[in-house]
Amino acid sequence: MKDKNIIWLYLFLIATLLDLAFLVEGNYESRFFSKPFILLGLIIYFFQLSKPIRGTLLSKAILGALIFSWIGDILLLWENLFLYGLGSFLIAQGCYIIGFKVAQFNPGRIGKVNFVRTFILNLPIYFSGAFVFYLINLNLGALKIPVAIYTVVIVMMLTTARERFRNSSNVSFWQVFIGGCFFLISDALIALNKFYEYHQEWEVLIMGTYAIAQLLIVMGIRTHILNPTKK
Numbered sequence: 237m238k239d240k241n242i243i244w245l246y247l248f249l250i251a252t253l254l255d256l257a258f259l260v261e262g263n264y265e266s267r268f269f270s271k272p273f274i275l276l277g278l279i280i281y282f283f284q285l286s287k288p289i290r291g292t293l294l295s296k297a298i299l300g301a302l303i304f305s306w307i308g309d310i311l312l313l314w315e316n317l318f319l320y321g322l323g324s325f326l327i328a329q330g331c332y333i334i335g336f337k338v339a340q341f342n343p344g345r346i347g348k349v350n351f352v353r354t355f356i357l358n359l360p361i362y363f364s365g366a367f368v369f370y371l372i373n374l375n376l377g378a379l380k381i382p383v384a385i386y387t388v389v390i391v392m393m394l395t396t397a398r399e400r401f402r403n404s405s406n407v408s409f410w411q412v413f414i415g416g417c418f419f420l421i422s423d424a425l426i427a428l429n430k431f432y433e434y435h436q437e438w439e440v441l442i443m444g445t446y447a448i449a450q451l452l453i454v455m456g457i458r459t460h461i462l463n464p465t466k467k
Contacts, residue, residue, distance in 0.1 A: 241284040248277030252447045259439045268313060274447060275306040282454050289461055294338040298457050301331035305450065318430075319382060325423075326386050329393045332453070336396040336412065339460045340403040358395045361420075365391040368424045372431035383427070394420050408459040415452030422446040 251273035258266045279302045286295045308324035311317040337343060369387050376383050397416035400409050422445040429438045 241281055244277045244281035244284070246277070248274060248281070248447075248451065251277060252443070255443055256440055259443060262436070271313060272306070272310050275302055275309055275450060278302055278450055278454050279306060282457070285458055286461060294335055294457070297331045297335035297338060298454070301328045301335060302450070302454070304328035304331065319379065322382055322386055326389055329386070329389045332393050333389075333396045335457065336393070336400060339408070339412070339457055340400055342403070354399075358398065361391055361394050361398070364420065364424070368427055372427050375431040390420060390423055404460055405463050408456045408463070411452045411456030411459060415449045415456060418445045418449035418452065422449060
């Protein structure tokens with residue numbers, strides 16, 4: 237059956253392509269008309285597709301993550317509102333952590349945890365976050381503590397996505413996990429571009445990886461909603 241809500245994905249795609257085009261041209265003023273519509277399309281799309289689970293913690297968490305990400309997108313259009321944008325994305329990452337915990341076959345089950353194995357599997361993620369923070373540390377100034385907190389939380393987001401392995405369908409796991417990886421890459425590029433060494437061409441990579449991240453996460457949760465139990 238044809239998905240009648242796909243029109244909202246077209247809005248997401250068109251807004252993303254326009255925003256990337258404005259970045260390539262260096263037309264930053266026009267981004268006020270493109271960037272806010274990127275996540276708006278995804279928000280409406282997820283709101284429509286999540287009707288079967290409306291009111292559940294999963295629906296509220298993912299929708300909250302998208303809305304706070306959207307607010308963060310808008311705030312980051314102004315350089316002097318960077319800290320507020322960071323705070324908005326911090327809340328978004330917290331919502332994603334909750335959503336990823338719930339989007340599993342048996343979210344309430346308490347089982348044995350091999351902490352050593354878990355630490356080793358998460359080590360590349362820990363190292364990536366620590367390495368980026370190490371590079372930008374000296375240039376953070378008053379933002380050192382907020383950025384450190386955000387770094388910890390986004391690393392937690394990605395490790396939570398990884399922990400869904402074998403606790404969700406393979407398709408849902410890989411969509412969410414790869415989306416989380418792109419999110420970490422996008423934020424790492426933002427940090428390096430702002431606090432380490434600026435490269436104008438990186439701005440296209442930042443928005444490109446960010447858009448892919450959000451889309452993959454939404455599609456991964458969509459897959460889980462359609463197949464929430466292990467067969």
